[in-house]
Amino acid sequence: MSAAFSTAKFATQPFPLNTTSPRSHDKPLFDPLKIPTSSSPFLGSTRKLRLSSSSKLNLHRRSGAVVAVSDVVKEKKSKSTPNLLITKEEGLVLYEDMILGRAFEDMCAQMYYRGKMFGFVHLYNGQEAVSTGFIKLLKKEDSVVSTYRDHVHALSKGVPAREVMSELFGKTTGCCRGQGGSMHMFSSEHNLLGGFAFIGEGIPVATGAAFSSKYRREVLKQADCDHVTLAFFGDGTCNNGQFFECLNMAALWKLPIIFVVENNLWAIGMSHLRATSDPQIYKKGPAFGMPGIHVDGMDVLKVREVAKEAIGRARRGEGPTLVECETYRFRGHSLADPDELRDPAEKAHYAARDPITALKNYMIENRLASEADLKAIDKKIDEVVEDAVEFADESPLPQRSQLLENVFADPKGFGIGPDGRYRCEDPKFTEGTAHV
Amino acid sequence: MAAIFQGVGAAAALSSSPSNSFDTKKLLCSPRRSFSARKGASFVVVRSDGSVNFDLNHKGRRAQQLITNAVATKADSSAAASSSKPGHELLLFEALREGLEEEMERDATVCVMGEDVGHYGGSYKVTRGLAEKFGDLRVLDTPIAENSFTGMGIGAAMTGLRPVVEGMNMGFLLLAFNQISNNCGMLHYTSGGQFKIPIVIRGPGGVGRQLGAEHSQRLESYFQSIPGIQMVACSTPYNAKGLMKAAIRSENPVILFEHVLLYNLKERIPDEDYICNLEEAEMVRPGEHVTILTYSRMRYHVMQAAKTLVNKGYDPEVIDIRSLKPFDLYTIGNSVKKTHRVLIVEECMRTGGIGASLTAAITENFHDYLDAPIICLSSQDVPTPYAGPLEEWTVVQPAQIVTAVEQLCQ
Structure with a gap:
């Protein structure tokens, strides 16, 4: 397994891209980038996929073989390697973050059904290993760009659960003062550049944030600026032009960005395999001159290993990486989705591969933590989430005076009224009752 | 002026x-x-x-x-x-470049991105020479991917830069409409004020000379209802430079409309640093009988008509509204209160255009001062035809303006 894992780590080696300036016309025509050889479990399974087309079960249609944490454990044991993938402290951080993500989302479902939050609420259950595996490696200055399924990315990045819950309740204490909602979580403090509610529109924004990092380093001469940006999006987005356009630009300019595909197999009701000519998304990285990596997105330790390398590459100025995380959402697309389309057997298969259970088992088997340690975290998180709900519930709804704030950063953008004064100087404007 | x-x-x-x-x-x-x-x-x-x-x-x-x-x-x-003579004389596209160049010198976070803005110097040469001076990263030649490079500009603006994004032709920005509307316009609000988007989106637009429908669009109407965005249209070298500089310095996202037929207008402008107010209209010709509100290229059709009108004994007041969103209701209102008659001349589409919004705003605010119904001359609601005469009939011509004023002042 470890051999396969290291192959999967990076489909390509760094290649001689021009490093000086994007102006250079003599870019070498590098060899077609290598894709994983047959030693990779993922290509092997593609063959299986073609041969077993009669199979009814969706599981066989996955592009990659699924590797559990326990396999890694066995591997380690069989080699009697003393090195574990994580330290106890790291393990506990990961566990806590994943538990927080899960408990928070479960609470959201409850609150939604109790009429405490409205609109489209997309829950992250099942995909925690991706958010935790990546974001917990970031510095505060690094940026995250998310999608409509953004609560847990926000939590992983450090936005307090209180603020996220309050935002969902539409309260003024929310991280966006109640003006964003479920699909628009932002935090300038934590460099969460937003949840983007339309498919693919966050990718260019993330590319722009990565461009800023490069610009700071090279134009503004801030030599210590090694900030990276993570762009999260799903399998459905990978058939969207913005994905390809930004892969091109990011590779062209060697931007410090990691494109993280959370391939959960379903774009609402459209199976990835019904929508995509070549379902192996990671292979699209090399096509643009960047490494493409496939990783088991139900295994936080593997995600973390891959993330570490990709983030390191970006920090060192070696350019972008495309990472396809094979994962699964345990709930419907949103809380409004009856989720009747997906095969129960497929759901059961992935339920059995719950990333939280896997990490828990790994930690206990390797004596990184005791049951009691983990129970204590569960309890702590329950309290955090309860507290978040209480906080959100008790927080005030926005006042009318808030209505016209934040439309423009400079409220002069509302213009000059008939009386010759700027409209934002009108008391009615501050009261939110002005007609703009 | x-x-x-x-x-x-x-x-x-x-x-x-x-x-x-x-x-x-x-x-x-x-x-x-x-x-x-x-x-x-x-x-x-x-x-x-x-x-x-x-x-x-x-x-x-x-x-x-x-x-x-x-x-x-x-x-x-x-x-x-x-x-x-004091000041210096230059063409409108050079004025835009001068404004851009001065702002780039003043503030290292100001950068340019777009198609062919760098080595090629911009399709209308607004960015000529800037790449040599400021380097390829500050004057970034992007692939032909409007949606993505506009989004990239927004991401850069959110993280501390002040990008000027050029649409090679304003019509191409339709491909970036999602980013302009959903991100440029809304992000400051949805983030609860946490992120600013100090971006300028600019480029050549309007009906040119037989460029065909797609390259001859009047997109002001499309953009005007996006919340959180300001729109200005330049019409002279003086205001082109001043508005460019003001737009760059603004904390708000600003769309700067340039007109393909005005790039080589020549004018003497001051040597000293100056900026224009993004929210103010420009009094072009004070007069008593009728208020003519216009902007961009139509300013010149209006001025041509004005000459005829003066010869016929009319004294029209001509205002270049310049700020397409928001309207400068003070300048406009004062004029309406003086002349009691309003003619709007625009190149925008008739349906849902700037003129329609302006008509509504004037009716709402100054109805009591009007002695006659507002007349709005817009371009026709047709895809701009290629053939010369058809194209000419699509946009408002000076003779129509003269007729409209005569009708208003009866």
Whole structure:
């Protein structure tokens, strides 16, 4: 397994891209980038996929073989390697973050059904290993760009659960003062550049944030600026032009960005395999001159290993990486989705591969933590989430005076009224009752 | 400012026949400020028949030659004339570039991105020479991917830069509409004020010279209802530079509309640093009888009509509204209170256009002052036709303006 894992780590080696300036016309025509050889479990399974087309079960249609944490454990044991993938402290951080993500989302479902939050609420259950595996490696200055399924990315990045819950309740204490909602979580403090509610529109924004990092380093001469940006999006987005356009630009300019595909197999009701000519998304990285990596997105330790390398590459100025995380959402697309389309057997298969259970088992088997340690975290998180709900519930709804704030950063953008004064100087404007 | 208008009607003064000799070296070597017209002559854009006297858009690159042609010949004829006058004379596209260049010098976070803005110098040469001066990263040539590079500009703006995104043609920005609307317009609000998007989106638009429907769009109407965005339209070298600088300095996202047929307007502008107010209209010609509200290229059709109107004994007040969103209701209101009659002349689409919004705003705010219903002359709701005469009938012509004023003042 470890051999396969290291192959999967990076489909390509760094290649001689021009490093000086994007102006250079003599870019070498590098060899077609290598894709994983047959030693990779993922290509092997593609063959299986073609041969077993009669199979009814969706599981066989996955592009990659699924590797559990326990396999890694066995591997380690069989080699009697003393090195574990994580330290106890790291393990506990990961566990806590994943538990927080899960408990928070479960609470959201409850609150939604109790009429405490409205609109489209997309829950992250099942995909925690991706958010935790990546974001917990970031510095505060690094940026995250998310999608409509953004609560847990926000939590992983450090936005307090209180603020996220309050935002969902539409309260003024929310991280966006109640003006964003479920699909628009932002935090300038934590460099969460937003949840983007339309498919693919966050990718260019993330590319722009990565461009800023490069610009700071090279134009503004801030030599210590090694900030990276993570762009999260799903399998459905990978058939969207913005994905390809930004892969091109990011590779062209060697931007410090990691494109993280959370391939959960379903774009609402459209199976990835019904929508995509070549379902192996990671292979699209090399096509643009960047490494493409496939990783088991139900295994936080593997995600973390891959993330570490990709983030390191970006920090060192070696350019972008495309990472396809094979994962699964345990709930419907949103809380409004009856989720009747997906095969129960497929759901059961992935339920059995719950990333939280896997990490828990790994930690206990390797004596990184005791049951009691983990129970204590569960309890702590329950309290955090309860507290978040209480906080959100008790927080005030926005006042009318808030209505016209934040439309423009400079409220002069509302213009000059008939009386010759700027409209934002009108008391009615501050009261939110002005007609703009 | 006024100089430009004094000349309206004397139009044919400048001809841009493609047969003029063109000496690139001479052009590039002459310092910008030595370009000058014959003493006392002012630059004119429109002929008395209403058509424009230079051909900017005829087949892309050739248009550039035509522009520079005109400059080169003029620079030739009067090298020394300008030194005695205050200010310096330049063309509108050079004014835009000068504004951009000054802001880039002033603030290292100001950068440019777009198609062919760097090595090629911009399709209308607004960014000519900037890549050499500021480097490829500050003047970034992007792939042809409007949605993505506009989004990238927004991401850069959110993280501390002040990008100026050029749409090679305003129509191309339709491909970036999602980013402009959902991100540029909404992000500051949805983030609860946490992120600012100090971006400028600019480019050539409007009906040119037989460029065909897709390259001759009037997109003000499309953009005007996006919340959180300001829109300005420049019409003279002076306000082009001032608005460019103001837009860059603004914390708000600003769309700066340039008109393909106005890039080689010439004017003397101050040497000193100045900026224009993004929210203010410009009084072009004070008058008593009727308020004519216009912007961008139609300003020149209006001024041409104004000459006829003056000869007929009318005294029209002409206001270039400049700020397409929000409207400067103070300047407009004062004028309405004085003349009690309003004519709007725009190149925008009739349905849901700037004129329609302006009509609504005036009716709402100044209805009691009106002595006659507002007349709004817009371009026709048709895809801009290719054929010359059809194209001409699509946009408002000076004769229509004269007729409308006569009708209003009956």
